[in-house]
Amino acid sequence: MAVATTALVIGSSLTAYGAYYDIYGNISQENIDTDAFGDRPGKVEGALNIMIIGSDVRSGDNGDYGKAEGERPDSLIIAHISPNQDGATLINLPRDSMVNLPACEANGDKPGMAAQYGMVNSAMTFGGVQCQWKAVEQTTGIHIDHFISLDFTGFKGMVDSIGGVEMCIPSAVDDDKAHLVLEAGKQVLDGEQSLGYMRSRYGQGDGSDLSRIDRQQDFLGAMLRKVTSGEIMSSPASIYGFLGSVTDSITTDDELTLDKMTDIAISMREVDMGNIQFVTVPNGQDPADPNRVAWTQPDADRLFQAIANDTEIAEKDDDKEKEEKDDSAADDSVSAVPAEQVAVEVLNGSGVDGRGSEVADALGAKGFQITGTGNPAEGTVPAKTTVYYGSGQESHAKSVAAELKTAIVEENPLLAGSTTVQLVIAADWDGIKGGGGALPSSVEGKTAEATEDVCG
Structure with missing residues (x-):
């Protein structure tokens, strides 16, 4: 979202840039002590990996969406931006993934945790963003440079600021838990509907987190196309509204400065939608719990290695x-x-x-x-x-x-x-x-240009 936001500004007027500079101060920032992680994965010069957290925090305005203890990622994505490959890859880490989590120290009101086998998103509950960052790095072997966290209310405002997102709904949806009722067919979803669509699990598909991720990827592809459309790019009012909705509701690390956001935007503004790819970590049922998933090896490690080393990722054609x-x-x-x-x-x-x-x-x-x-x-x-x-x-x-x-x-x-x-x-x-970085056959990927539209 930060990439899309700053890309709008770089592509428009200096007046809009000045407005962005003013509201940049609205972003909440958090210090992450990566030195405390110990040995970290190596960094490839020029490549950038951002951990994106869709937070399920229920405090403040987010309390309208039920009660839940603590805070954890409802969605967890690694965004890999590669100037060498002239594109970006967004890797979904299913929140039900069972992994070997590293130990984390207590952090503020977070108690910390001992090393354990648990769900990948539970690290944030025990040790905050710092623990989640460490867990993602050590379980994937991918060097994380920055993080961005966005809550429910912020997501709604972001969608509304661009006039909604057009989606194809293959069949009628009635999901009480996600506060979502939709008719079948092509329609423009507003912020509230979009949030419900992104959160909906039991009212669509097979009810799994994996099928929900697939729908989320379709939505994000449609949203990226809308954000980068000529209509939005040419409207300072739309740009300012989008910037305002983003900056009021996101948290980043304090190293993700305005200058770095601008650098990201410059490197991404000419990227074709066909070079923005969504993938999900190869996975299967966890042997110890049919309601959880385990990453499939060696395919998951092959994917992580390709990202960690910034080698080309392309669909494998045997x-x-x-x-x-x-x-x-x-x-x-x-x-x-x-x-x-x-x-x-x-x-x-x-x-x-x-x-x-x-x-x-x-x-x-x-x-x-x-x-x-x-x-x-x-x-x-x-x-x-x-x-x-x-x-x-x-x-x-x-x-x-x-x-x-x-x-x-x-x-x-x-x-x-x-x-x-x-x-x-x-x-x-x-x-x-890119041969060795090709997606294993168990990895399903789609581009922002070719996300699914079953309505035709």
């Missing part, structure tokens, strides 16, 4: 992948070797700290055996990123090079007799191809 491999084999006298059979040492000569570990993790996620990381000896860094190999290992080196956007292969007599190839990253490093 037939196309096989055809490309076949074509490659036909044009090359050296047969490809499966990643699982290739041992790789990664040496970082790019001059960018941490890049060797990031590349090693990304190649490991693709199945390669990583034997070690380090730096090349002084004076031995090649001009171009190179995969070196010993006698009989050329096919292994080419398998590694095939996964890189820019790389050459070269035999090195010093590796004679070794079954390990050596990747030396040079200053021309241009990243890893």
Whole structure:
């Protein structure tokens, strides 16, 4: 929402920008002591990961939606913004997910908690946003840069400020718990109806949180299309109303400054809706409780690794992948070797700290055996990123090079007799191809451009 908000301002007049600067002070901010987390996942330079919390807090105006102890995420999303891939991916973490939660210290009126196996969203109840942030990082391996929390009342105001969102309702809905009654068919939902639609669980589909997430993704796609439409972008009054509804009702970390929001907006304003993707963590029924879900492995970790390493995420097409491999084999006298059979040492000569570990993790996620990381000896860094190999290992080196956007292969007599190839990253490093970051078959994704409209 912060991205969409600032994108509106950057795309409009300086007057609107000035108005935004004035109401920026309305945002509640919270200090998050990430140093207390201990070891954290590595950060990829340029990429940004924001934890989005749809809060179910019932205090104040939100008390109209029932009573509940404490506060927890009703929805929990990691928004991954990737300048390298020119797009964004929003990953839903089902609130019913059972994971190994880390220990959290007491925080204000929150009692803290011991390490335990529990629902992913329970961390916020015991230790606030700081504990939830730590839990998301440690269970996914994804470095979180910022958080944004939005409550029920704020969400309603945001929808009303843009004149509602058009949705297709496949069948009539009557859900007392979500305060929602809708007729079937295409219609514009106001803020109250939109909140009910986003919260509704038992009155639609199979009553599961997973089917609700699917509908939420459709709604967010429709809302993004509306927010970025010419009608909204060209109206200072609509922009100001949208900004006001957002800033009055969101909480962020105190490191998410105006300048950083503006930087995000600049990087996202030209992104096509087809490059904004919604996915849900691969999951299945938790063996210990049929009412809970567990993340499916190794598919969930493959998804998390792709996000953590900022590699391309695209729908996996096994037939196309096989055809490309076949074509490659036909044009090359050296047969490809499966990643699982290739041992790789990664040496970082790019001059960018941490890049060797990031590349090693990304190649490991693709199945390669990583034997070690380090730096090349002084004076031995090649001009171009190179995969070196010993006698009989050329096919292994080419398998590694095939996964890189820019790389050459070269035999090195010093590796004679070794079954390990050596990747030396040079200053021309241009990243890893998206093959290993492809969505596993168990991951269902949709883009903001192609969210479902069963009304036609």
